[in-house]
Amino acid sequence: MIPVLSPERLRGRTKLLVLQGTPFCNIDCTYCYLPDRAVKARMPVETIRAAVRWIFENGLGRDDLTIIWHAGEPLTLPRAWYEEAFTAARQAAPFSWRPRHAFQTNGMLIDDAWCAFFAAHGLRVGVSLDGPAALHDLHRKRRNGKGSHEAAMHGVAALKRNRIPFHAICVVTEATLARPDEVIGFFAEAGVTDVGFNIEEIEGINTGSTLAKHGNRARFRAFFERVLDRAASHGIGIREVRGVLGAAANLPDKEWPGNDQNMPFAIVTVTHQGAIYTFSPELAGIAHPRLGSMALGHVDADSLAEIVDGQVFQTLWAEIASGLAACARDCAYFPICRGGAPSNKLGELGTCAGTETMACRLGQQEIAEAVLGRVLNEMGRDVVLAKAS
Amino acid sequence: MDKHKKHLLWSAAAFTLGLVSMPSASQSLSVEEGLAIDRLPEIRAVLRDTLEQGRDLIVPSGSTKLAQDWPNWTNWGNG
Ligand code: SF4
Secondary structure (H helix, E strand, C coil), rough: CCCCCCCCHHHCCCCCEEEEECCCCCCCCCCCCCCCCCCCCCCHHHHHHHHHHHHHCCCCCCCEEEEEEECCCCCCHHHHHHHHHHHHHHHHHHCCCCCCCCEEECCCCCCCHHHHHHHHCCCCCEEECCCCHHHHHHHHHHHCCEECCHHHHHHHHHHHCCCCCEEEEECCCCHHCCCHHHHHHHHHHHHHCCCEEEEEECCEECCCCCCCCCHHHHHHHHHHHHHHHHHHHHHHHHHHHHHHHHHHHHCCCCCCCCCCCCCCEEEEECCCEEEEEECHHHHCCCCCCCCCCCCCCEECCHHHHHHHCCCHHHHHHHHHHHHHHHHHHHHHHHHHHHCCHHHHHHHHHHCCCCCCCCCHHHHHHHHHHHHHHHHHHHHHHHHHHHHHH | CCCCCCCCEECCCHCCCCCCCCCCCCHHCCCCCCCCCCCCHEEEHHHHHHCCCCCCCCCCCCCCHHHCCCCCCCCCCCC
């Protein structure tokens, strides 16, 4: 039996719209997955308007939709361009939309003027920081090969000086594993109170990971356990902990069983040229040897119904859905992970229909064990206390 | 076909295999003995109880204002 779903079931499903204001990045990280990061193009304001209109006219948008400017370094575009972009988005969205814009940035260009802009627009800011300079500069390099840590820390100082709240995203590579104390010590000293750990993934044009070595699973587990200890003592919140606890507290929704990366249109990415993608944002702009481009359509030309009926979506969704089903059937961690990321499966296994990847063994399974293990320890202590009293 | 009435076809796999009747963790063949994930139902009960009573979670949860306000950080990609 082929289950059918009315278009109503996609209503209000898009939480996050990733807009690629520019594919250009002012640095050239060794692990970057973006194929066009040297291209200095800019999304026309008309395309921004069309993208936001496409989301809402097709019924996908919700009033708390967040627009994140990413997939290139967003601060390489001028503030005046964003003023126009935000106005265009506002005009294209229904009146009930509460504008929420976010920047994920390498931090290097942040100064007092940018901070004033962040504050004026209530922007959410995430800075990519891989820890102290010795770790950060190993991979986050400029095109001349020099590191970018010093400039990023100038940006962090500006954020602190101007009291702009922000979080950090730290990519964990093999070199990070031996240094959990230094990493958390660095964030504590820098005044960063929320950190998310992205493991170095094999995806897009990044075809290798320093983590993909025998023995690194156990090392990653030890690293993360230590991170939890040190973060607790410094009062630093860890995104992954919140994610595991949130998932553990709730059973998966039978109607919408996966996660934001493997359920259709939870995240929509629109490139600077107006091409529409869904599922993992890293699928945007890559030409896969078997699947080709995973662009579903264009904001000026294709309705949601046409896209969902189309060959590209149907092929991709059939693969992703069978991977999701296999994860649900075979993996004990499904209630936490909810089927992994298509980009990781495609990058490591060559198909989105597979299950386990290095990315999920580390980024889902070991993290879940570490966090749930702590809950169990606390529960054990509670039981002992209850008996004693 | 009338677009408004047209139903979207979804792959059979996601909604017929596994997802409707989710296996309990302890049935999974891939799980070794002693893993925390095997005790998820107990953990879930404790977490729900904690949340319902409005108590703090017992491990560092990142549940600051910032994290609550924007739950969907860029948890994808390298940097
Ligand atoms: S942990 Fe891996 S195998 Fe398990 S559900 Fe997630 S992606 Fe699938």
